Amino acid sequence: MFSMTRISSKCTRTIIWSLSVLGLLTGVAIPGMAKRNNGFGADFNGDGYADLCIGVPGGTAGNVQDAGVVNCLYGSKSGLQATGTPSAQLWSQNSTGMPGVAENGDNFGHALAFGDFNQDAYDDLCIGVDFETVAGANQTGAVNCIYGSASGLQATGQGGPAAQLWYEGTTGIKGSAEAHDAFGFSLTAGDFNGDGYADLCIGIVGKTVNGFAGAGEVNCLYGSATGLQASAGPGDQRWRQGINGVPGTAEAFKDFGFSIIAGDFNFDNFDDLCIGADKDDASGTAGGTVTCLYGSSSGLQSTGAGAPFPQYWSEGSSSVKNTPEDGDLFGFSLAMGDFNNDGYADLAIGTPQVNNFIAGHQKGGVHVFYGSAAGLQVTGTGAPDDQYWTRGSASVKGVGFDLDYFAWALTASDYNHDGFDDLCIGVPVDNVGSTPFAGAVNCLYGSASGLQATGTGGPDDQLWSQDSPGVPGVSEQGDGFGSALSSGDFNGDSYLDLVVGVPEEVVTTGTTGGAVNVLYGSKTGLQATGNGAPASQLWSQESDGVPGSGGGAFGLSLSD
Numbered sequence: 001m002f003s004m005t006r007i008s009s010k011c012t013r014t015i016i017w018s019l020s021v022l023g024l025l026t027g028v029a030i031p032g033m034a035k036r037n038n039g040f041g042a043d044f045n046g047d048g049y050a051d052l053c054i055g056v057p058g059g060t061a062g063n064v065q066d067a068g069v070v071n072c073l074y075g076s077k078s079g080l081q082a083t084g085t086p087s088a089q090l091w092s093q094n095s096t097g098m099p100g101v102a103e104n105g106d107n108f109g110h111a112l113a114f115g116d117f118n119q120d121a122y123d124d125l126c127i128g129v130d131f132e133t134v135a136g137a138n139q140t141g142a143v144n145c146i147y148g149s150a151s152g153l154q155a156t157g158q159g160g161p162a163a164q165l166w167y168e169g170t171t172g173i174k175g176s177a178e179a180h181d182a183f184g185f186s187l188t189a190g191d192f193n194g195d196g197y198a199d200l201c202i203g204i205v206g207k208t209v210n211g212f213a214g215a216g217e218v219n220c221l222y223g224s225a226t227g228l229q230a231s232a233g234p235g236d237q238r239w240r241q242g243i244n245g246v247p248g249t250a251e252a253f254k255d256f257g258f259s260i261i262a263g264d265f266n267f268d269n270f271d272d273l274c275i276g277a278d279k280d281d282a283s284g285t286a287g288g289t290v291t292c293l294y295g296s297s298s299g300l301q302s303t304g305a306g307a308p309f310p311q312y313w314s315e316g317s318s319s320v321k322n323t324p325e326d327g328d329l330f331g332f333s334l335a336m337g338d339f340n341n342d343g344y345a346d347l348a349i350g351t352p353q354v355n356n357f358i359a360g361h362q363k364g365g366v367h368v369f370y371g372s373a374a375g376l377q378v379t380g381t382g383a384p385d386d387q388y389w390t391r392g393s394a395s396v397k398g399v400g401f402d403l404d405y406f407a408w409a410l411t412a413s414d415y416n417h418d419g420f421d422d423l424c425i426g427v428p429v430d431n432v433g434s435t436p437f438a439g440a441v442n443c444l445y446g447s448a449s450g451l452q453a454t455g456t457g458g459p460d461d462q463l464w465s466q467d468s469p470g471v472p473g474v475s476e477q478g479d480g481f482g483s484a485l486s487s488g489d490f491n492g493d494s495y496l497d498l499v500v501g502v503p504e505e506v507v508t509t510g511t512t513g514g515a516v517n518v519l520y521g522s523k524t525g526l527q528a529t530g531n532g533a534p535a536s537q538l539w540s541q542e543s544d545g546v547p548g549s550g551g552g553a554f555g556l557s558l559s560d
Contacts, residue, residue: 041075041488041496042114042123042559044148045086049075050488051152052499053125054516055109055557056541060549061092061102068092068108070127071546071554072153075490079497079534080518082545086152090547093129097155098144099165100132107131108144112559115189115198117223118161122148124227125559126200128184134167134177141183142167143202145228161227166202172230174219174238175207182206183219190262190271192295193234197223199299201273203257209240209250216240216256218275220300234299239275245302247291247312254280256291263336263345265371266308270295272375274347276331283316288330290314290349292376308375315351315367319378321388322354322365329353330367337412337421339446340384344371346450348423350407354390364406365390366425368451384450389425391442395453397463398442404430406442411560413487413496415521416459420446422525424498426482432465432475439481440465441500443526459525464500470528471517472538473505480504481517486558491534495521501555507542514554515540 041050051074059069072089073080082088093100093108102108111128118124124147132142143166149159156162168177177183186203193199201220209215220237221228230236241248241256250256259276266272272294280289290313296306303309315324324330333350340346347369354365369376370383378386391400400406409426416422422445430440441464447457454460466473466481475481484501491497498519505515519526520533528536541548548554 041490042125044072044123044125045074045150045152046122046148049077049492050490051075052080052486052488052490053112053559054555055112056514056548056552056554057107057110057556059109059552059554061108062094064094064102064104066104066552067102067106068110068129069548069552070109070112071541071548073539073546074152075488075492077491079491079520080537080539082543088546089153091127091146091153093144095155097157098163100129100142100144103133105131110557111184111187112557113187113189113200114559115200115223117145117198117200118147118225118227119197119223120160122150122160124148125153126187126189128187130182130184132167135169137177138179140168140177140179140181141185141204143184143187147227164228166221166228170230173236178208180206186257186260188260188262188273190273192220192262192271192273193222193297193299194270194295199223200228201260201262203260205255205257212250212252214253214255215250216254216258216277218257218260222299237300239293239300239302241277241291245310246293247310248277248280248282248289251281256280259331259334261334261336261347263347265292265345265347266294266373266375267344267371268307270297270307273300274334276334278329278332280314282312282314283324285324286326287315287324287328288332288351290331290334294375311376313369317378319386321367321386325355327353328355333407333410335410335412335423337423337446339368339412339421339423340370340448340450341419341446342383344383346370347376348410348412350410352405352408363391363400363402364404364408364427366407366410366423370450387451389444389451393453395461396442397461398427398430398440401431409483409485411485411487411498415443415496415498416445416523416525417495417521418458420448420458422446423451424485426485428480428482430465430482432467435475435477437477438465438475438479439483439502441482441485445525462526464519464526466502466517468528471519471536473502473515473517476506478504484556484558486560490518491520493533495523495533497521498526499558501558503553503556505540507540507550509542509550511550513540513542513550513552514556516555516558
């Protein structure tokens with residue numbers, strides 16, 4: 001398994017690839033960042049089938065080991081494929097037209113996000129390179145953006161803008177590059193000013209703010225006819241706790257920007273931004289917080305001008321279920337979906353270490369806050385009450401084990417095409433049968449009253465692993481099934497499909513290269529056996545037509 005450890009005096013992370021489960025349990029691991037899904041998925045070539053990009057942050061780029069690469073598979077009538085048109089792609093900072101230079105330890109592909117930043121009907125891909133060295137500043141980080149075209153993603157300006165490289169020091173970007181900033185640690189896309197161009201927000205989780213190392217901040221770049229830009233209206237925005245109306249106080253190692261997600265929570269046609277700070281201590285305990293900034297005609301704002309005032313949530317907030325405790329990691333993962341189909345986006349918040357860390361009861365949970373005309377709310381005013389889901393909730397399948405990390409990763413989409421979004425929850429250290437720490441995924445289905453697990457108004461809760469009938473692969477200790485999650489309609493049948501990252505999967509050559517499983521949606525929900533939809537797939541860099549040399553945690557991050 002993999003875990004995170006602090007670098008120098010900063011709260012940035014390095015990924016340690018190891019099959020040792022103890023390596024995970026003695027640290028806090030990097031999630032597959034959940035991102036905003038537009039209800040369909042990314043379509044980089046505009047053919048009506050969703051496409052999938054897979055981060056391999058420890059992959060080999062040319063002859064540069066551990067630089068990081070990204071694989072892209074394109075959708076088709078029969079689902080994801082690697083050998084059709086377009087064929088599978090492999091991207092790195094050594095790719096033709098890509099700005100930057102592939103270097104050992106760059107972490108290219110740690111985070112991924114997509115959006116149509118130049119409104120040409122082709123989605124574009126942004127790639128976090130959070131350990132990139134810039135202007136001599138070690139691990140300050142950067143973001144590469146590749147634009148879509150009729151032939152798919154391209155970096156040379158053929159059919160779309162040329163690829164871009166963004167970092168602190170790029171003209172118009174606020175702030176200066178400092179060692180261990182980790183610019184690009186997390187990414188999400190949304191249209192925050194409602195102009196039709198997608199915008200990009202970038203988590204800088206290791207940023208020093210007011211002298212506090214690792215306090216973290218978030219930068220937002222706005223789209224335009226020429227793509228992402230930092231100097232026109234609105235220019236680059238910079239958001240930090242306790243500054244310019246943002247709630248909270250900047251403090252050392254609070255991880256503001258660890259996770260970010262966009263969605264229209266008050267249904268005013270401007271996307272809003274929620275920011276996880278998984279070690280923040282708003283409630284007097286370092287249990288984590290989530291800050292929500294609302295969009296307006298002038299973009300994200302923190303003053304209540306043209307949109308609701310910012311919100312600041314923790315498990316200590318009024319009417320929020322559960323009790324805040326040190327180490328809960330409230331806000332470690334985020335997902336957005338409309339679970340009760342009322343037009344307002346709802347927010348799912350993962351707390352994968354919920355319950356006291358010192359006591360060792362880390363079984364994990366998920367909060368769901370429902371949207372309303374006034375924004376997110378937890379009291380049932382104009383929307384369902386706050387929900388709180390754990391493995392101990394009625395009818396939720398599986399047994400809650402200490403340290404199984406329920407809600408490590410989250411994704412939401414409508415897998416049975418009934419109009420209600422559904423929520424899938426990664427449990428990457430779950431015990432599967434007699435196999436310890438193999439990983440699993442729970443899926444809760446939406447209904448008129450919101451998420452439910454009893455089959456009332458929607459399908460029953462599902463529990464998936466590599467031991468489930470029809471799912472390719474075999475559950476093995478330390479696989480990490482559920483470390484990252486994503487959704488898209490890869491075969492164009494209007495049922496959304498689920499992608500599950502298995503970054504420590506042992507592939508056919510016997511190396512721990514990583515893989516992804518794909519489960520296709522159907523009238524009855526997710527299925528793996530080809531009943532009304534394609535059968536489940538297993539992809540790795542050993543699959544026919546998939547480029548790459550194997551290794552490097554294929555599936556640690558996914559475009560969503």
